[in-house]
Amino acid sequence: MIKIQKRKLAIRLKEKAIEKFFLLNGLFAILVLAGIFVLLLAEAWPAVKALGVKAFAASRWEPTSPVRETHGILALLVGTMMVSIGAMVIAVPLGIATAAWLADVANHRVREIVKPVIEILAAIPSVVVGFLGLVVLSPLLAKLFNTSSGLNAINGSILLAVMALSGIIAAVMLGMGRAIGETMTVLMVCGNAAAMPHSYLDPVRTMTATIAIELGETVQGSTHYHSLFVIAFVLFVITFIFNLISDMVLQRYQKVMR
Numbered sequence: 001m002i003k004i005q006k007r008k009l010a011i012r013l014k015e016k017a018i019e020k021f022f023l024l025n026g027l028f029a030i031l032v033l034a035g036i037f038v039l040l041l042a043e044a045w046p047a048v049k050a051l052g053v054k055a056f057a058a059s060r061w062e063p064t065s066p067v068r069e070t071h072g073i074l075a076l077l078v079g080t081m082m083v084s085i086g087a088m089v090i091a092v093p094l095g096i097a098t099a100a101w102l103a104d105v106a107n108h109r110v111r112e113i114v115k116p117v118i119e120i121l122a123a124i125p126s127v128v129v130g131f132l133g134l135v136v137l138s139p140l141l142a143k144l145f146n147t148s149s150g151l152n153a154i155n156g157s158i159l160l161a162v163m164a165l166s167g168i169i170a171a172v173m174l175g176m177g178r179a180i181g182e183t184m185t186v187l188m189v190c191g192n193a194a195a196m197p198h199s200y201l202d203p204v205r206t207m208t209a210t211i212a213i214e215l216g217e218t219v220q221g222s223t224h225y226h227s228l229f230v231i232a233f234v235l236f237v238i239t240f241i242f243n244l245i246s247d248m249v250l251q252r253y254q255k256v257m258r
Helices: 002-051 074-105 108-123 126-145 153-163 170-181 184-189 207-217 223-257
Strands: none
Touching: 002 223, 074 108, 074 153, 074 170, 074 207, 074 223, 126 153, 126 184, 153 184, 170 207, 170 223, 184 207, 207 223
């Protein structure tokens, strides 16, 4: 009897220790997230204080222009959303159709071959995808749409669609978050024109690409430097919102299924 009680006590202690471990991990994740938020806000605030919020609502991003410096992030935001939404328009129907085909139509042998191949897409480095878009897809798009260059929003949308193909339901929102936060692929194939696009055939520059291109070349502590943190802060808020919505959708879906 005593041995049984000791064993039960040991099991309870182990369960409590495991529970505390996961609680600490969760709290640490929240602490890191809050730290990122505070850091971005602190670094972005000097630029907002110096220029005002309206300055960042402008449509052009030319912080190093010798004529007139402009720090508007609207064109970058529009470019980011165009590429991300375009990727979802391509990836969601194709991803759902592929999943349905694998689940209900494909035979076992085909499923065992195709499913791992699709899952491997998530493991391909973005720079490799960007290189393929630059070398292979760009000339095809230029020829197909009779444009001077295939480095435009539709190129980025297609490639991001390929990278977000393995998700359904709440993963659609997570895929959107990933598309918004992607850097290397869009940096290589979207043309990097920091001006307001008018169609998917126009070159665009995303928010992530702007940070990647300019952060290493700016003077630390300058208005340009802090303006890049404004972009990073806006990007962080957008991706946080998408991830929060996806989590809410997933929880509601799980409750309905129960």
